[in-house]
Amino acid sequence: MPRGSKKTGVSKPAAKADFNGKRPTINDIARLTGVSKKTVSRVINESPLVHQETREKVKLIIAKYGFTPDPMARGLASRKSFLVGMIYDNPSPQYIIDLQRGILDALATTGLQLVLRPADRAHPEFLTEMRSFVERQKLFGAVLPPSISEDERLAALLRELECPYVRIASVSLDEPGVMLVTNDHIGGREAAQHLADLGHKTIGHISGPLSFRSAHERRRGFIQELSGRGIDVPAKYIAEGSYTFESGYACATRLLALKPRPTAIFAGNDEMAAGVYRAARDANVELPRDLSVVGYDDSALSTRVWPTMTTVHVPIRSVGSMAASRLVRPTTHHSTEVVPNLVVRASTAPPLG
Amino acid sequence: MPRGSKKTGVSKPAAKADFNGKRPTINDIARLTGVSKKTVSRVINESPLVHQETREKVKLIIAKYGFTPDPMARGLASRKSFLVGMIYDNPSPQYIIDLQRGILDALATTGLQLVLRPADRAHPEFLTEMRSFVERQKLFGAVLPPSISEDERLAALLRELECPYVRIASVSLDEPGVMLVTNDHIGGREAAQHLADLGHKTIGHISGPLSFRSAHERRRGFIQELSGRGIDVPAKYIAEGSYTFESGYACATRLLALKPRPTAIFAGNDEMAAGVYRAARDANVELPRDLSVVGYDDSALSTRVWPTMTTVHVPIRSVGSMAASRLVRPTTHHSTEVVPNLVVRASTAPPLG
DNA sequence: CTGAAAGCGCTTACAG
DNA sequence: CTGAAAGCGCTTACAG
Numbered sequence: 001m002p003r004g005s006k007k008t009g010v011s012k013p014a015a016k017a018d019f020n021g022k023r024p025t026i027n028d029i030a031r032l033t034g035v036s037k038k039t040v041s042r043v044i045n046e047s048p049l050v051h052q053e054t055r056e057k058v059k060l061i062i063a064k065y066g067f068t069p070d071p072m073a074r075g076l077a078s079r080k081s082f083l084v085g086m087i088y089d090n091p092s093p094q095y096i097i098d099l100q101r102g103i104l105d106a107l108a109t110t111g112l113q114l115v116l117r118p119a120d121r122a123h124p125e126f127l128t129e130m131r132s133f134v135e136r137q138k139l140f141g142a143v144l145p146p147s148i149s150e151d152e153r154l155a156a157l158l159r160e161l162e163c164p165y166v167r168i169a170s171v172s173l174d175e176p177g178v179m180l181v182t183n184d185h186i187g188g189r190e191a192a193q194h195l196a197d198l199g200h201k202t203i204g205h206i207s208g209p210l211s212f213r214s215a216h217e218r219r220r221g222f223i224q225e226l227s228g229r230g231i232d233v234p235a236k237y238i239a240e241g242s243y244t245f246e247s248g249y250a251c252a253t254r255l256l257a258l259k260p261r262p263t264a265i266f267a268g269n270d271e272m273a274a275g276v277y278r279a280a281r282d283a284n285v286e287l288p289r290d291l292s293v294v295g296y297d298d299s300a301l302s303t304r305v306w307p308t309m310t311t312v313h314v315p316i317r318s319v320g321s322m323a324a325s326r327l328v329r330p331t332t333h334h335s336t337e338v339v340p341n342l343v344v345r346a347s348t349a350p351p352l353g
Numbered sequence: 354m355p356r357g358s359k360k361t362g363v364s365k366p367a368a369k370a371d372f373n374g375k376r377p378t379i380n381d382i383a384r385l386t387g388v389s390k391k392t393v394s395r396v397i398n399e400s401p402l403v404h405q406e407t408r409e410k411v412k413l414i415i416a417k418y419g420f421t422p423d424p425m426a427r428g429l430a431s432r433k434s435f436l437v438g439m440i441y442d443n444p445s446p447q448y449i450i451d452l453q454r455g456i457l458d459a460l461a462t463t464g465l466q467l468v469l470r471p472a473d474r475a476h477p478e479f480l481t482e483m484r485s486f487v488e489r490q491k492l493f494g495a496v497l498p499p500s501i502s503e504d505e506r507l508a509a510l511l512r513e514l515e516c517p518y519v520r521i522a523s524v525s526l527d528e529p530g531v532m533l534v535t536n537d538h539i540g541g542r543e544a545a546q547h548l549a550d551l552g553h554k555t556i557g558h559i560s561g562p563l564s565f566r567s568a569h570e571r572r573r574g575f576i577q578e579l580s581g582r583g584i585d586v587p588a589k590y591i592a593e594g595s596y597t598f599e600s601g602y603a604c605a606t607r608l609l610a611l612k613p614r615p616t617a618i619f620a621g622n623d624e625m626a627a628g629v630y631r632a633a634r635d636a637n638v639e640l641p642r643d644l645s646v647v648g649y650d651d652s653a654l655s656t657r658v659w660p661t662m663t664t665v666h667v668p669i670r671s672v673g674s675m676a677a678s679r680l681v682r683p684t685t686h687h688s689t690e691v692v693p694n695l696v697v698r699a700s701t702a703p704p705l706g
Numbered sequence: 707c708t709g710a711a712a713g714c715g716c717t718t719a720c721a722g
Numbered sequence: 723c724t725g726a727a728a729g730c731g732c733t734t735a736c737a738g
Contacts (some may be wrong), residue, residue: 014736023733024487025732026728026731027732028730028734035708035709036708036709036710036735037709037731037732037733038708038709038710039707039708039709041732041733042707042708042731045733048707049707050707051564051707051708052707054708067484069731069732070429070489070730070732071424071490072429072434072488072491072730072731073429073714073730073732073733074731074732074733075425075714075732076423076425076426076429076713076714076715076731076732076733077713077714077720077731077732077733077734078714078732078733078734079714079733081425083466083468093446093447095444096450097446097449097450098446099563100469102472104469104471105642113436113468113469113470114468114492115436115466115467116453116457116467116469116471118454118457132421135376136421136424137424138422138425143693175594183543186725192736199723235730235733244658245656271427271657274657277659278659282657300446300598300654301653301654301657304598304624304654304657304658305600305657305658306631306634306659306661307632334460334707359732378714378715379716380714380715380716381714388724388725389724389725389726390715390716390717390725391717391718391724391725391726392724392725394716394717395724398717402724403723403724404723404724407723422715423714423715423716423718424716425714425715425718425719426714426715426716427715428716428730429714429715429716429717429730429731429732430715430716430717430718430730430733431716431718431727431730432715432717432718461722490729496727532724580725644713695707706724
């Protein structure tokens with residue numbers, strides 16, 4: 001439970017004493033309580049080394065005057081800021097927003113702030129810039145979503161700088177304590193199960209760029225599951241896209257020209273699946289009668305297109321919240337795994353004939 | 354942890370002098386240059402009161418050792434942080450992301466960081482929380498997108514706390530120096546011109562919630578332009594949505610049941626326009642043959658749906674960048690106005706017969 | 707369990 | 723144009 005929420009009814013400062021027209025400082029609280037500022041500091045930082053009675057006296061005065069410690073002063077003295085950095089290169093707006101929301105959920109009552117740091121792994125100055133950012137801001141912690149989470153150089157840098165971090169990825173790449181695993185192969189497997197259960201035999205797949213671990217994992221889960229059910233996916237029924245609408249369109253156009261034409265396509269994300277819709281329309285292929293389509297992400301887009309899209313849901317907001325919670329409370333136990341699940345909508349049906 | 358063992362990145366500074374294993378401070382630079390730290394401080398802060406020769410000597414040493422001042426120390430001493438807050442309540446992910454990108458563009462080379470602050474104007478503690486946030490973080494500045502930009506209490510609070518801010522809104526609500534006006538009535542006008550030029554006479558409109566200034570302005574521009582061309586829009590052809598897909602669907606369902614049925618609908622944003630698509634499908638109304646649809650925002654969605662959507666483009670990323678630039682360089686001249694423009698795609702056509 | 711001293715790395719306010 | 727002193731509001735390191 002959040003720390004700040006268990007105040008005993010006192011939400012607003014009762015007293016409005018003027019401390020030279022400014023907010024009270026730790027010195028004011030110390031003087032008013034009749035203790036040293038070090039003791040007030042201990043109360044602020046929840047040190048157990050304070051007599052219960054003293055603690056309560058201090059807390060009372062703190063609440064009475066609405067004191068909150070200055071983050072910059074604390075940061076300067078303790079050599080650690082109250083900023084959590086989100087370092088990202090994921091181009092999907094929906095993913096970024098959902099993750100931000102989750103992180104903000106978890107930080108809401110902590111006094112920690114979320115700072116955004118887009119980055120480009122391919123840039124020659126990437127590591128230099130990250131070093132200077134993390135070092136300069138003395139980051140409290142960092143959240144690393146894919147695909148930047150897959151960069152071992154960045155993880156090593158963060159360890160060197162002793163900056164706590166959480167890596168979000170489709171498979172475990174690090175110690176369990178710093179990983180949040182989204183198990184994308186399970187999402188791929190569920191897509192396969194669904195299409196196989198519907199009776200599809202001729203199935204295509206458009207993966208994301210295989211340099212992304214997620215693309216690899218989704219494909220692996222999908223192909224393995226089909227294979228386990230005796231359904232083979234020939235190499236030419238597998239295309240590699242780039243997680244964009246345009247790449248989905250281009251790949252689907254090729255797959256739909258194959259003989260026999262696939263009766264179902266699993267796309268590595270919703271954007272590419274929307275590209276499949278467009279290609280199907282161009283080829284006069286009707287969804288879901290002539291072609292079933294499954295996406296991945298369960299983005300807003302999946303319910304805006306027609307027919308509404310069967311897709312794999314990933315609770316990104318929860319992932320963000322889980323990641324930030326770890327940074328906030330590193331000692332308590334945290335779950336490491338997230339499991340995606342299929343959401344069946346109107347873009348999938350049994351094959352014709 | 355192994356301290357000075359193995360470095361991962363290549364550090365930029367030529368010299369690698371070890372200052373007790375830490376980064377150099379202003380004192381190190383002062384000592385090495387043979388000046389006082391106050392002079393170094395003046396160089397950092399680009400004070401003109403430094404002899405040209407002295408300045409260059411200092412800059413040389415700074416570059417040589419890769420010195421960058423500590424933001425928390427500067428902040429503590431100057432009572433102002435290096436954080437720019439984006440305070441928002443806009444529920445559209447695409448808008449938020451684009452605005453963030455623009456702000457980050459402008460902050461990239463400044464050393465300022467972007468911190469995110471979602472807020473709820475309707476919450477009883479809204480102002481109290483904003484006060485404590487701005488005061489506590491000693492914000493360098495704040496960017497306020499709609500609809501929170503329309504809150505006069507927040508603007509007054511920011512003025513009281515002497516926190517520089519930029520308000521982004523569809524009309525001017527404040528002194529020009531702190532406004533960025535998106536002229537939404539012009540967008541509405543362009544939508545009207547386009548539909549009128551195509552020959553439509555029976556036209557519907559689904560506005561956003563009229564408590565939003567943008568909704569009001571888009572509607573005003575639209576209706577006025579039509580009226581100027583002798584096209585009247587009866588009250589029952591105007592519906593008020595809430596900028597959501599579902600509200601667009603519900604409103605369109607009502608409008609499409611009217612006799613005579615409108616041959617065109619202008620929706621206050623793309624999400625609602627997508628709802629119109631869905632309602633049209635349900636009613637067996639074909640786009641654009643039986644119904645023309647115009648959206649607003651030019652979001653990614655507008656090119657994913659079929660037929661691709663005619664919509665009004667607003668350069669949100671530029672808006673973000675312009676807003677942040679103002680905070681960074683308050684003295685130089687900045688443009689205050691942004692003009693939306695219509696993007697014609699496949700969802701609009703002349704009316705039948 | 708509590709506190710006096712020193713200091714984090716800068717800027718302000720003043721003096722020359 | 724330049725600098726010595728004081729201080730921003732906290733925590734660390736030490737002592738008792």
